[in-house]
Amino acid sequence: MKAAYSISKLVYPAAIRRFEKQKNTVFFTFDDGPDPQVTPQILYLLNRFGAKATFFCLGQNIEKYPTLFNEILSQGHSVGNHGYAHLDGFKCTNDEFLKNAEKGFFLSRSRLFRPPYGRMKPIQYQWAKRRFKIVLWDIMSEDYDEEKSANEIIDNVISNITHGSIVVFHDSKQAQKNLFEVLPVLLHRLSHLVFEKIPMDLQ
Numbered sequence: 001m002k003a004a005y006s007i008s009k010l011v012y013p014a015a016i017r018r019f020e021k022q023k024n025t026v027f028f029t030f031d032d033g034p035d036p037q038v039t040p041q042i043l044y045l046l047n048r049f050g051a052k053a054t055f056f057c058l059g060q061n062i063e064k065y066p067t068l069f070n071e072i073l074s075q076g077h078s079v080g081n082h083g084y085a086h087l088d089g090f091k092c093t094n095d096e097f098l099k100n101a102e103k104g105f106f107l108s109r110s111r112l113f114r115p116p117y118g119r120m121k122p123i124q125y126q127w128a129k130r131r132f133k134i135v136l137w138d139i140m141s142e143d144y145d146e147e148k149s150a151n152e153i154i155d156n157v158i159s160n161i162t163h164g165s166i167v168v169f170h171d172s173k174q175a176q177k178n179l180f181e182v183l184p185v186l187l188h189r190l191s192h193l194v195f196e197k198i199p200m201d202l203q
Contacts (some may be wrong), residue, residue, distance in 0.1 A: 008118065008136055012125055016202075019032040022160040025194045026165050028053040029137065031114065032081055033171030034061050034068040041180060042171050043075055045189040047185040051195030053077050054172065056135075059084035059107040065156030078197040080112030080135060081105045099123045110200050116189070129170040133202050143175040143182060150181035157186055166198075 008017060019027065028046075033039045035053055046053055055072050057079055061068045073078060084103035087096060097120070101113060113132035120128060128134055139160045141153055157167060169179055187195070 012120070012129075012134065012136065013026040014125075014129040015136045015137045016166070018138040018162070018166055022164035022196070024163065024192070025156075025196050026190060027168065027196055027198055028054060028162060029080075029114075029135075029198070030054070030165050030169050031056045032061070032086065033057055034065050034072060035173065036065055036068060036174045037173050037178070038171040039065075039068055039175060040073070041078075042183065043071065044181055045187060047075065048197070049191065051091070051183075051187055052079055053195065054112070054135075054198040056080040056112070057108055058080040058082050058086060059106075062107040074198075078110070078112070079108055080110050080114055080198070080200075080202045081132065082114050083116055086116045088117050089115055089124050090117075094121065094123050094127075097121075098127060099160045100126065101132070104172070107171075112198060112200060112202065114127040135166065135198060135202075137168045139165050139167040140163075141167055141169050141182070143169050143178040144172070146167065146177070148175070148178065150178055150185075153178055154189075155184045156184055157182075157185040158189065161190065 066120040073138045083100045087100045111132050112135050114135050118136050141157055
């Protein structure tokens with residue numbers, strides 16, 4: 001975890017991975033939604049614990065579920081741009097990557113940008129850092145990994161959490177089994193911290 005964090009910092013120095021000055025605060029983020037089977041339950045749990053979070057949405061899902069997207073905002077959470085489709089920057093052309101990011105911005109209206117898989121080619125990164133505020137993470141929950149147990153995921157998050165940590169979860173069908181087991185536990189066990197959203201007007 002720490003090695004990946006250090007490498008990411010070297011490769012994408014302008015990207016945000018943690019808000020180190022935010023003492024006793026943690027930033028839960030959810031990628032790939034909104035999803036009608038998963039996102040409403042996440043919103044319910046967040047509301048139950050008085051927590052705010054940030055949803056990095058795919059533009060194609062915003063198009064499919066605009067009411068759900070607006071519900072995220074109406075409940076006081078923030079949203080970010082995760083591209084229109086889940087394109088891997090390493091596996092697509094620069095033009096495809098840029099157009100995908102721009103289309104995602106058009107639908108999300110958010111300058112917070114998280115590239116799918118956290119991967120960008122150098123030219124993509126140089127463009128993105130001028131256009132958006134790139135938000136990565138310091139803790140990947142790995143909730144999508146069906147071979148991991150809920151306890152492994154919980155231990156991963158708890159053991160790596162620090163001031164201002166940005167934690168990635170997924171509001172997707174692939175992650176929902178693990179997510180619905182781990183999210184209430186983490187919200188309870190970390191209740192001594194403030195669960196905050198990332199401001200959409202982040203400077």
